[in-house]
Amino acid sequence: MSAAESFAWDCPACGRRVPRRVEQCRCGFTRTKPEAAGDLPSADETPRRSGVLLLATGLVLGAALVLALRFALPSPAPVQDASPPNRQPPGQAETPDSVAPEAALPGDAVSSAAALAGGAPVGSPMASPPLDAPPAPPAALEDVVARTLPGVVSIRAGASRGTGFFVRPNLVLTNAHVVDRHLAVQLQTGSITYTARVVSLSAGTDLALLEVFNPNPQQATLRLGSFKDVRPGQEVVAIGSAFGVLSNTVTRGIVSAVRSAGDVTLIQTDAAINPGNSGGPLVNRRGVVIGVNSMRVAERGGQGVAFAVAIDHAAPLLSGRTAPATSTPLQGLNRVMEGTSDAATIRERGTQAYRAAIETAARKAGELDAFWTRYAPACVSRAASAGDRAWFAVFEPDGVRISISSAYDCEEWLRVTRTNANTVRHELTQAAEAARRQGVYPGVMRDLRRQYRLEWAGF
Numbered sequence: 001m002s003a004a005e006s007f008a009w010d011c012p013a014c015g016r017r018v019p020r021r022v023e024q025c026r027c028g029f030t031r032t033k034p035e036a037a038g039d040l041p042s043a044d045e046t047p048r049r050s051g052v053l054l055l056a057t058g059l060v061l062g063a064a065l066v067l068a069l070r071f072a073l074p075s076p077a078p079v080q081d082a083s084p085p086n087r088q089p090p091g092q093a094e095t096p097d098s099v100a101p102e103a104a105l106p107g108d109a110v111s112s113a114a115a116l117a118g119g120a121p122v123g124s125p126m127a128s129p130p131l132d133a134p135p136a137p138p139a140a141l142e143d144v145v146a147r148t149l150p151g152v153v154s155i156r157a158g159a160s161r162g163t164g165f166f167v168r169p170n171l172v173l174t175n176a177h178v179v180d181r182h183l184a185v186q187l188q189t190g191s192i193t194y195t196a197r198v199v200s201l202s203a204g205t206d207l208a209l210l211e212v213f214n215p216n217p218q219q220a221t222l223r224l225g226s227f228k229d230v231r232p233g234q235e236v237v238a239i240g241s242a243f244g245v246l247s248n249t250v251t252r253g254i255v256s257a258v259r260s261a262g263d264v265t266l267i268q269t270d271a272a273i274n275p276g277n278s279g280g281p282l283v284n285r286r287g288v289v290i291g292v293n294s295m296r297v298a299e300r301g302g303q304g305v306a307f308a309v310a311i312d313h314a315a316p317l318l319s320g321r322t323a324p325a326t327s328t329p330l331q332g333l334n335r336v337m338e339g340t341s342d343a344a345t346i347r348e349r350g351t352q353a354y355r356a357a358i359e360t361a362a363r364k365a366g367e368l369d370a371f372w373t374r375y376a377p378a379c380v381s382r383a384a385s386a387g388d389r390a391w392f393a394v395f396e397p398d399g400v401r402i403s404i405s406s407a408y409d410c411e412e413w414l415r416v417t418r419t420n421a422n423t424v425r426h427e428l429t430q431a432a433e434a435a436r437r438q439g440v441y442p443g444v445m446r447d448l449r450r451q452y453r454l455e456w457a458g459f
Helices: 046-072 109-117 141-151 311-318 329-338 342-379 390-395 410-437 442-451
Strands: 008-010 017-019 152-157 160-168 171-174 184-189 192-202 207-212 235-242 246-261 264-269 281-284 289-296 306-310 380-383 400-402
Touching (some): 141 281, 152 171, 160 235, 184 207, 192 311, 342 410, 342 442, 390 410, 400 410
Antiparallel strands (some): 008 017, 152 184, 192 207, 235 281, 281 289, 380 400
């Protein structure tokens, strides 16, 4: 069909060709149903219809592009608000304020790119909070031992052997039963030998503090911790001089329990503690001292049961104080394991009180020893031998005769000596009476006096 024919229609009544824009022929025939196929818009309708078509086509393509991007680049899920939801009263519509303000937009290109990369961008709502750094792994056991050994010493006190460790370049901590009754001891660390004196001793906690003569300022020391940080099951290392001759002996174990034995806190461990290890350090995997190795239990077929005095009990000694205790660690442990009657408990307390009085008197007696040794050769012509110390002669009637040819004022010296000696005697007499009232056996009191060289028939 030509272009001219497409713009006209044939009237069926008269056969005339009528323009398509005219609906009625001259003969009066009216076209009621135009042909569907082949109908083309008139010239004035074409621009309008073309604009509408282009607009619709653009909208469809735009929608298709948005949908394609939305499915191709998945957006992160919105962050839920941690606060409780905004509940509306029944029957009331939820307002837009209840929408979480930090929800991620689906079209957020940055968030979408981060999601494709496997994570959210730093600072975006999807960024996860930083995790805590993992704790540093414990040091290798051999490294802990290597750092600890230079601060450990072997101790020789007469026939007694034990171990100690430096807490300061001039101070060594050990067990009281290691130094026994000695006032001076020998220390051995590597090839170096020191002489040290006992400056503080606590029988109640079985600890002693030694001061080193001519110390090395560069001497390695050990760091002290606390039993409060100790947990059953944690790994520990005991270092000492096994049997007094095998120095730098290292044994490993765990903390079995932390126990109270009277006034003393003990750390129970299965690390081997043999004779000679007493006084050595019990350290954790960081090389921090948590206890002083003191004893092992070999009775009842027990194996792997040893105890260290908690290092916290060293604080009074390091500050110049001796904390009173009602029993020794061993006695307290015996009560825990076996139990005791009320009378036995009172007797034990009386024994410890008498021991404390003896220790005080022994210090005063030492001062009198020095006073007597300095002036007696010039002032004393004869002294009756009585008891463990030479100045006990002043307790005897006419026990001391003064030399009248001395250049010193010997009469005044003897008066001062008697005054101080009677003070010691009075304190011991009162302590003995109190111990008897608490049921302490006379033989126990006698052994304590002999241990501190305070035995005299008058006591």
